[in-house]
Amino acid sequence: MFYYYGRKKQIAKHYPLPLYDVIVEPFAGAASYSLHGDNWRKEVVLIEKDKRVADIWQWLITEATPAAILALPNLHVGEKSSEFLHIVHAATKMAFKYKTIKVTPVLERNWEISKRVMASSLHKVRHWELIVGDYSIAPDIEATWFVDPPYKDAPGDGYAHGSNELDYPRLSQWILARRGQLICCEGQNGDYLPFLPLVTLPGVAGKLSIEKLYHRPTRHALQLDLFD
Protein backbone atom coordinates (compact mmCIF):
# COMPACT_ATOMS: atom_id res chain seq x y z
CA MET A 1 0.00 0.00 0.00
CA PHE A 2 2.89 2.33 0.82
CA TYR A 3 6.68 2.12 0.61
CA TYR A 4 8.14 0.69 3.79
CA TYR A 5 11.48 -0.71 4.87
CA GLY A 6 11.20 -4.52 4.99
CA ARG A 7 7.97 -4.72 3.06
CA LYS A 8 7.27 -7.94 1.18
CA LYS A 9 5.64 -6.51 -1.94
CA GLN A 10 8.27 -7.78 -4.40
CA ILE A 11 8.30 -11.33 -3.01
CA ALA A 12 4.65 -11.66 -1.93
CA LYS A 13 4.06 -13.99 -4.88
CA HIS A 14 6.47 -16.56 -3.39
CA TYR A 15 4.42 -17.09 -0.23
CA PRO A 16 1.69 -19.75 0.00
CA LEU A 17 -1.88 -18.65 -0.67
CA PRO A 18 -4.07 -18.15 2.38
CA LEU A 19 -6.17 -21.23 3.26
CA TYR A 20 -8.48 -19.50 5.74
CA ASP A 21 -11.13 -16.77 5.49
CA VAL A 22 -9.21 -14.56 7.90
CA ILE A 23 -5.63 -13.34 7.51
CA VAL A 24 -3.89 -12.00 10.61
CA GLU A 25 -0.68 -9.98 10.25
CA PRO A 26 0.65 -9.54 13.81
CA PHE A 27 3.60 -7.45 12.51
CA ALA A 28 1.71 -5.36 9.98
CA GLY A 29 4.15 -2.80 8.53
CA ALA A 30 2.76 -2.05 5.07
CA ALA A 31 0.87 -5.41 5.01
CA SER A 32 2.04 -6.44 1.54
CA TYR A 33 0.87 -10.06 1.89
CA SER A 34 -2.70 -9.10 2.71
CA LEU A 35 -2.73 -6.74 -0.28
CA HIS A 36 -1.26 -9.26 -2.69
CA GLY A 37 -3.55 -10.59 -5.42
CA ASP A 38 -7.02 -11.28 -4.07
CA ASN A 39 -5.88 -11.78 -0.46
CA TRP A 40 -7.35 -8.39 0.49
CA ARG A 41 -10.87 -9.73 -0.08
CA LYS A 42 -10.54 -11.89 3.05
CA GLU A 43 -11.13 -10.62 6.53
CA VAL A 44 -7.82 -9.01 7.45
CA VAL A 45 -6.62 -8.16 10.96
CA LEU A 46 -3.50 -6.02 11.32
CA ILE A 47 -1.54 -5.60 14.54
CA GLU A 48 1.15 -2.92 14.63
CA LYS A 49 3.06 -1.67 17.66
CA ASP A 50 4.50 1.51 16.10
CA LYS A 51 1.77 4.09 16.68
CA ARG A 52 2.98 6.20 13.75
CA VAL A 53 2.58 3.26 11.34
CA ALA A 54 -0.76 2.32 12.91
CA ASP A 55 -1.95 5.92 12.41
CA ILE A 56 -1.31 5.59 8.66
CA TRP A 57 -3.48 2.47 8.59
CA GLN A 58 -6.18 4.08 10.72
CA TRP A 59 -6.32 6.95 8.24
CA LEU A 60 -6.40 4.62 5.20
CA ILE A 61 -9.04 2.31 6.66
CA THR A 62 -11.43 4.90 8.07
CA GLU A 63 -10.84 8.39 6.68
CA ALA A 64 -8.87 8.88 3.50
CA THR A 65 -10.60 9.28 0.14
CA PRO A 66 -8.99 8.76 -3.29
CA ALA A 67 -9.54 12.44 -4.12
CA ALA A 68 -7.94 13.60 -0.87
CA ILE A 69 -4.91 11.35 -1.44
CA LEU A 70 -4.41 12.50 -5.03
CA ALA A 71 -4.69 16.11 -3.84
CA LEU A 72 -1.78 15.69 -1.41
CA PRO A 73 1.16 17.83 -2.60
CA ASN A 74 3.95 16.19 -4.55
CA LEU A 75 7.43 16.21 -3.06
CA HIS A 76 10.35 17.90 -4.79
CA VAL A 77 14.04 17.03 -4.53
CA GLY A 78 15.80 19.17 -1.94
CA GLU A 79 12.66 20.05 0.07
CA LYS A 80 12.38 18.96 3.70
CA SER A 81 9.48 17.12 5.30
CA SER A 82 8.64 16.07 8.85
CA GLU A 83 5.58 14.01 7.84
CA PHE A 84 6.04 10.38 8.91
CA LEU A 85 4.07 9.23 5.85
CA HIS A 86 6.70 10.93 3.67
CA ILE A 87 9.59 9.66 5.77
CA VAL A 88 8.61 5.96 5.41
CA HIS A 89 8.71 6.42 1.65
CA ALA A 90 12.48 6.70 1.83
CA ALA A 91 12.16 2.92 2.54
CA THR A 92 15.54 2.74 4.25
CA LYS A 93 16.17 1.47 7.74
CA MET A 94 17.53 4.79 8.93
CA ALA A 95 14.43 6.68 7.87
CA PHE A 96 12.57 5.67 11.04
CA LYS A 97 15.05 7.65 13.11
CA TYR A 98 14.57 10.91 11.23
CA LYS A 99 12.27 13.64 12.50
CA THR A 100 12.83 15.56 9.27
CA ILE A 101 13.96 14.21 5.93
CA LYS A 102 15.44 15.86 2.86
CA VAL A 103 13.65 14.74 -0.29
CA THR A 104 15.84 12.67 -2.59
CA PRO A 105 15.01 11.67 -6.18
CA VAL A 106 14.05 8.21 -4.85
CA LEU A 107 11.71 9.66 -2.24
CA GLU A 108 10.13 12.04 -4.75
CA ARG A 109 9.43 9.13 -7.11
CA ASN A 110 8.26 6.70 -4.41
CA TRP A 111 5.78 9.24 -3.05
CA GLU A 112 4.37 9.99 -6.48
CA ILE A 113 3.86 6.27 -7.20
CA SER A 114 2.46 5.63 -3.74
CA LYS A 115 -0.16 8.35 -3.97
CA ARG A 116 -1.59 6.66 -7.05
CA VAL A 117 -1.39 3.19 -5.46
CA MET A 118 -3.01 4.32 -2.21
CA ALA A 119 -5.81 6.15 -4.02
CA SER A 120 -6.63 3.19 -6.27
CA SER A 121 -6.31 0.56 -3.51
CA LEU A 122 -8.28 2.24 -0.76
CA HIS A 123 -11.40 0.15 -1.42
CA LYS A 124 -9.35 -2.98 -0.63
CA VAL A 125 -8.74 -2.06 2.99
CA ARG A 126 -12.02 -0.48 4.08
CA HIS A 127 -13.22 -3.70 5.73
CA TRP A 128 -9.88 -4.42 7.46
CA GLU A 129 -9.42 -4.28 11.23
CA LEU A 130 -6.49 -2.59 12.95
CA ILE A 131 -5.19 -3.30 16.45
CA VAL A 132 -2.50 -1.01 17.84
CA GLY A 133 -0.11 -2.79 20.17
CA ASP A 134 2.08 -5.82 20.70
CA TYR A 135 1.68 -8.93 18.48
CA SER A 136 0.67 -10.94 21.53
CA ILE A 137 -2.69 -9.11 21.82
CA ALA A 138 -3.87 -10.55 18.48
CA PRO A 139 -7.21 -12.38 18.71
CA ASP A 140 -6.77 -16.10 19.38
CA ILE A 141 -8.57 -17.32 16.25
CA GLU A 142 -8.11 -20.02 13.60
CA ALA A 143 -6.74 -18.13 10.63
CA THR A 144 -3.92 -17.69 8.15
CA TRP A 145 -1.15 -16.08 10.21
CA PHE A 146 1.37 -14.11 8.18
CA VAL A 147 4.14 -13.47 10.67
CA ASP A 148 6.85 -11.04 9.51
CA PRO A 149 8.67 -9.69 12.58
CA PRO A 150 11.85 -7.62 12.60
CA TYR A 151 14.47 -10.20 11.68
CA LYS A 152 16.61 -11.83 14.34
CA ASP A 153 20.16 -10.52 14.75
CA ALA A 154 19.48 -7.46 12.63
CA PRO A 155 20.81 -4.77 14.92
CA GLY A 156 19.99 -1.26 13.85
CA ASP A 157 17.07 -2.43 11.73
CA GLY A 158 15.66 1.02 12.33
CA TYR A 159 12.13 0.14 13.44
CA ALA A 160 10.81 2.00 16.48
CA HIS A 161 10.24 -1.51 17.88
CA GLY A 162 13.01 -3.60 16.37
CA SER A 163 14.74 -6.95 16.79
CA ASN A 164 16.51 -5.78 19.97
CA GLU A 165 13.12 -5.71 21.75
CA LEU A 166 11.91 -9.14 20.68
CA ASP A 167 12.29 -12.31 22.75
CA TYR A 168 12.54 -14.84 19.90
CA PRO A 169 12.10 -18.05 21.96
CA ARG A 170 8.89 -16.52 23.37
CA LEU A 171 7.83 -15.43 19.88
CA SER A 172 8.35 -18.93 18.48
CA GLN A 173 6.26 -20.48 21.27
CA TRP A 174 3.51 -17.97 20.61
CA ILE A 175 3.62 -18.63 16.86
CA LEU A 176 3.41 -22.41 17.28
CA ALA A 177 0.40 -22.03 19.57
CA ARG A 178 -1.62 -20.23 16.83
CA ARG A 179 -4.44 -22.23 15.28
CA GLY A 180 -4.54 -22.54 11.49
CA GLN A 181 -1.98 -21.80 8.79
CA LEU A 182 1.41 -20.32 9.66
CA ILE A 183 3.44 -18.38 7.10
CA CYS A 184 6.52 -17.07 8.91
CA CYS A 185 9.24 -14.90 7.41
CA GLU A 186 12.85 -14.57 8.49
CA GLY A 187 16.28 -13.64 7.21
CA GLN A 188 19.51 -15.61 7.23
CA ASN A 189 19.79 -15.63 11.05
CA GLY A 190 16.29 -16.94 11.65
CA ASP A 191 16.72 -20.17 13.64
CA TYR A 192 13.85 -20.30 16.12
CA LEU A 193 11.55 -22.24 13.75
CA PRO A 194 12.46 -24.79 11.03
CA PHE A 195 12.83 -22.11 8.38
CA LEU A 196 13.76 -23.07 4.80
CA PRO A 197 15.31 -20.80 2.16
CA LEU A 198 12.61 -19.16 0.05
CA VAL A 199 14.39 -16.76 -2.27
CA THR A 200 17.72 -14.93 -2.57
CA LEU A 201 17.60 -11.21 -3.21
CA PRO A 202 20.21 -8.60 -4.10
CA GLY A 203 21.01 -6.79 -0.84
CA VAL A 204 23.13 -3.81 0.04
CA ALA A 205 26.70 -3.35 -1.23
CA GLY A 206 26.44 -6.19 -3.75
CA LYS A 207 25.70 -8.78 -1.06
CA LEU A 208 22.91 -11.31 -1.43
CA SER A 209 20.22 -11.56 1.22
CA ILE A 210 18.36 -14.76 1.94
CA GLU A 211 14.65 -14.75 2.72
CA LYS A 212 13.50 -17.77 4.68
CA LEU A 213 10.04 -19.24 5.19
CA TYR A 214 8.43 -21.55 7.70
CA HIS A 215 5.09 -22.83 6.45
CA ARG A 216 2.71 -24.96 8.47
CA PRO A 217 -0.30 -25.41 6.20
CA THR A 218 -2.71 -26.36 8.98
CA ARG A 219 -2.31 -27.52 12.52
CA HIS A 220 -4.42 -30.55 11.57
CA ALA A 221 -1.91 -31.55 8.86
CA LEU A 222 0.93 -31.25 11.35
CA GLN A 223 -0.82 -33.57 13.79
CA LEU A 224 -1.42 -36.17 11.04
CA ASP A 225 2.30 -35.99 10.16
CA LEU A 226 3.20 -36.76 13.74
CA PHE A 227 1.17 -39.98 13.66
CA ASP A 228 2.44 -41.21 10.27
Ligand SMILES: C[S@@+](CC[C@H](N)C(=O)[O-])C[C@H]1O[C@@H](n2cnc3c(N)ncnc32)[C@H](O)[C@@H]1O
Ligand atom coordinates in the same frame (compact mmCIF):
# COMPACT_ATOMS: atom_id res chain seq x y z
C1 LIG B 1 9.31 -6.53 8.75
S1 LIG B 1 8.14 -5.31 9.16
C2 LIG B 1 6.67 -5.97 8.44
C3 LIG B 1 6.64 -5.72 6.96
C4 LIG B 1 5.34 -6.13 6.29
N1 LIG B 1 5.20 -7.58 6.22
C5 LIG B 1 5.21 -5.52 4.92
O1 LIG B 1 5.11 -6.24 3.93
O2 LIG B 1 5.26 -4.29 4.84
C6 LIG B 1 7.88 -5.59 10.89
C7 LIG B 1 6.85 -4.66 11.54
O3 LIG B 1 6.60 -5.14 12.87
C8 LIG B 1 6.39 -4.02 13.72
N2 LIG B 1 6.65 -4.49 15.10
C9 LIG B 1 7.85 -4.61 15.75
N3 LIG B 1 7.70 -5.16 16.97
C10 LIG B 1 6.37 -5.42 17.10
C11 LIG B 1 5.60 -6.03 18.12
N4 LIG B 1 6.15 -6.46 19.27
N5 LIG B 1 4.27 -6.18 17.93
C12 LIG B 1 3.69 -5.73 16.78
N6 LIG B 1 4.36 -5.13 15.76
C13 LIG B 1 5.70 -4.99 15.92
C14 LIG B 1 7.36 -2.98 13.19
O4 LIG B 1 6.98 -1.67 13.60
C15 LIG B 1 7.25 -3.20 11.69
O5 LIG B 1 6.25 -2.38 11.14
